[in-house]
Every structure is written in structure tokens, then in C-alpha cells.
Amino acid sequence: IIELCEPIQVKQVDIANFELFSSTPKDFVWLKLGTFHGRDERTVQSFPLDEHLYAKYVKMFSKYIKVEMVSHFGSEHFCPLSLLRVFGTSMVEEYEENTDPHDRTDDQDDHDLEVILNMVTSVLGG
Numbered sequence: 001i002i003e004l005c006e007p008i009q010v011k012q013v014d015i016a017n018f019e020l021f022s023s024t025p026k027d028f029v030w031l032k033l034g035t036f037h038g039r040d041e042r043t044v045q046s047f048p049l050d051e052h053l054y055a056k057y058v059k060m061f062s063k064y065i066k067v068e069m070v071s072h073f074g075s076e077h078f079c080p081l082s083l084l085r086v087f088g089t090s091m092v093e094e095y096e097e098n099t100d101p102h103d104r105t106d107d108q109d110d111h112d113l114e115v116i117l118n119m120v121t122s123v124l125g126g
Contacts, residue, residue, distance in 0.1 A: 008088030
């Protein structure tokens with residue numbers, strides 16, 4: 001289970017194993033999204049989410065993700081992840097994309113800050 005620095009709409013996960021004397025990830029399960037298949041190589045591997053396939057989950061803001069390694073290439077005892085990156089859109093970025101900057105006033109900015117704080121509070125359960 002990985003805690004992200006802020007809630008995001010997940011768009012892509014990158015994984016890599018750069019350790020020389022270890023196995024590389026083959027199959028891993030990303031909770032709620034399915035099983036993904038890696039390649040037997042020591043480079044960064046990207047797993048973008050198809051917005052049509054995962055529409056329900058791509059629009060959801062997540063603070064935590066769970067990734068479970070199911071199998072690996074090779075016969076080494078260890079299969080570490082040297083790198084795990086999660087890319088996505090934050091609530092603030094989503095909000096800014098949906099508003100037109102030319103139609104804004106100072107009063108709207110104050111109201112917008114309150115709306116964003118309420119959104120974050122509701123997602124974090126507070």
C-alpha cells in the first residue's frame with residue numbers, strides 16, 4: 001500500500017527494478033484495476049490507464065494505491081522495486097482546468113479556495 005502526497009486521479013504507474021542480482025517483476029495486481037504484465041528488462045516500465053477501460057476509476061481521486069506483486073522473471077530470491085512512480089491530476093489542477101480565468105473576480109477566488117478546502121476535507125474524511 002502506497003500513500004500519495006495528495007489525492008489524485010491516477011493516469012499512469014511506472015515501475016522499475018535496477019538491482020543486478022534479483023528477479024524483475026512480471027505480473028502485478030493493481031487493486032480494482034486488474035493485472036498488469038511487465039517485461040523482463042531493467043528499465044522503467046510505464047502502465048498508462050486507458051480512460052475508456054477504467055472510466056470509473058480514472059475519475060476517482062485516490063490518496064492510497066495498493067499494488068501486489070504476483071509473479072516475477074528469473075529465479076533469484078529477491079524481486080525488489082527500485083522505482084514506483086504514480087502520475088495523475090490533483091484536485092486543484094482538475095478545478096483549474098474546468099474554470100475560465102477571464103471570468104474570475106477576487107470574490108470568486110475566495111469562494112473557490114473555500115470550495116477546494118471543502119473538497120479536500122471530504123476526501124480525507126474530515
